[in-house]
Amino acid sequence: xxxxxxxxxxxxxxxxxxxxxxxxxxxxxxxxxxxxxxxxxxxxxxxxxxxxxxxxxxxxxxxxxxxxxxxxxxxxxxxxxxxxxxxxxxxxxxxxxxxxxxxxxxxxxxxxxxxxxxxxxxxxxxxxxxxxxxxxxxxxxxxxxxxxxxxxxxxxxxxxxxxxxxxxxxxxxxxxxxxxxxxxxxxxxxxxxxxxxxxxxxxxxxxxxxxxxxxxxxxxxxxxxxxxxxxxxxx
Amino acid sequence: xxxxxxxxxxxxxxxxxxxxxxxxxxxxxxxxxxxxxxxxxxxxxxxxxxxxxxxxxxxxxxxxxxxxxxxxxxxxxxxxxxxxxxxxxxxxxxxxxxxxxxxxxxxxxxxxxxxxxxxxxxxxxxxxxxxxxxxxxxxxxxxxxxxxxxxxxxxxxxxxxxxxxxxxxxxxxxxxxxxxxxxxxxxxxxxxxxxxxxxxxxxxxxxxxxxxxxxxxxxxxxxxxxxxxxxxxxxxxxxxxxxxxx
Numbered sequence: 001x002x003x004x005x006x007x008x009x010x011x012x013x014x015x016x017x018x019x020x021x022x023x024x025x026x027x028x029x030x031x032x033x034x035x036x037x038x039x040x041x042x043x044x045x046x047x048x049x050x051x052x053x054x055x056x057x058x059x060x061x062x063x064x065x066x067x068x069x070x071x072x073x074x075x076x077x078x079x080x081x082x083x084x085x086x087x088x089x090x091x092x093x094x095x096x097x098x099x100x101x102x103x104x105x106x107x108x109x110x111x112x113x114x115x116x117x118x119x120x121x122x123x124x125x126x127x128x129x130x131x132x133x134x135x136x137x138x139x140x141x142x143x144x145x146x147x148x149x150x151x152x153x154x155x156x157x158x159x160x161x162x163x164x165x166x167x168x169x170x171x172x173x174x175x176x177x178x179x180x181x182x183x184x185x186x187x188x189x190x191x192x193x194x195x196x197x198x199x200x201x202x203x204x205x206x207x208x209x210x211x212x213x214x215x216x217x218x219x220x221x222x223x224x225x226x227x228x229x230x231x232x233x234x235x
Numbered sequence: 236x237x238x239x240x241x242x243x244x245x246x247x248x249x250x251x252x253x254x255x256x257x258x259x260x261x262x263x264x265x266x267x268x269x270x271x272x273x274x275x276x277x278x279x280x281x282x283x284x285x286x287x288x289x290x291x292x293x294x295x296x297x298x299x300x301x302x303x304x305x306x307x308x309x310x311x312x313x314x315x316x317x318x319x320x321x322x323x324x325x326x327x328x329x330x331x332x333x334x335x336x337x338x339x340x341x342x343x344x345x346x347x348x349x350x351x352x353x354x355x356x357x358x359x360x361x362x363x364x365x366x367x368x369x370x371x372x373x374x375x376x377x378x379x380x381x382x383x384x385x386x387x388x389x390x391x392x393x394x395x396x397x398x399x400x401x402x403x404x405x406x407x408x409x410x411x412x413x414x415x416x417x418x419x420x421x422x423x424x425x426x427x428x429x430x431x432x433x434x435x436x437x438x439x440x441x442x443x444x445x446x447x448x449x450x451x452x453x454x455x456x457x458x459x460x461x462x463x464x465x466x467x468x469x470x471x472x473x474x475x476x477x478x479x480x481x
Binding site: 027062 | 296350355356357
């Protein structure tokens, strides 16, 4: 990787045929009449060991059970919250689940627990498209987000922000001293030692989103961080 | 409705050229652009000569009201609308009978290519605004919608393109404009997805013989193949430009 700006694979457009050996998720490459065709704009990338895979460049997030997402509380129900998870489907989080015990309105006040506009880190328990996804916060590291900032990017750009074997994310963490959590629904939680580093880390993430279809990205992001740090005189 | 042709207007010259100098199989200059709106998930601008249409796609998303939702697939909502300034005489901005009908026709031209089963209980909104009308607005709208859908990342089986074939003074001509439509004998808009060999829209206004119809359809499909090639080049250019050579 020299940091040169090139397309990170072969560009494929909707309706164009894709080779049989290319690995792809189902709705993004479909087989019809014996021919596999792409249904969205994507790149065919060659990975380790010459394995080819199809990476889409645009689209929405559809939840899968087991996904860790960052949700935004968008509504309050009688015994649950409605959570915007950056998807066409609004998720549901039950109060009992958030408390970890039965909810009694006589002495529990939902408005003290979560409010509209709060971010929560949660896991998708169940989703099969006939009903809205159900979330849980009963796991390690899940719950209300209390510090830092949440950056929103396109869910399709998430793999690039993480990088191969977490290379990109660990580079950003090392260079800025921030802690990053990238949720599959395209929200990134950034916690930094100070405001300047936070701005630099957010810039880096936004840069990756813009340039996700190019190769040599890690090198260029590293240069960007160094440059921005020297402008802001932070170490 | 028979409109009297202005004196001196020659639709097809003795040399076989049309009133604007094109040959019968020529398209008007076609211009396409994607990503013209920042707030939409996908957008496109398509120009066929003086006809100019913008498309914006939102979705798949949760609608504000729940009644349009279908349990097994995404609902496609298409709004074709002509701007009040798009025609010679001001057009009332209220949706006319024609616009409501064209919205339906365009929706049906797009439904076969959108993989709506993948996003049940959501809506995909497509807004088509005709900025300038000079014939062939519905076919330009289909082309723009197809580009905007691809730009939004909505899974589609293939790109569609549209073009109208007409008969003026007994000659079959591709991509007819307003003048040819008004004083010609027939107008046949066609939309198709050449990659998967699918015709998604076929209308005919006027009379064509069986043999003429077959010839007209062939001409339309050839023109559509060229339009879809242009669509692909437009979609590709945004990325190749940003990333240099492949």
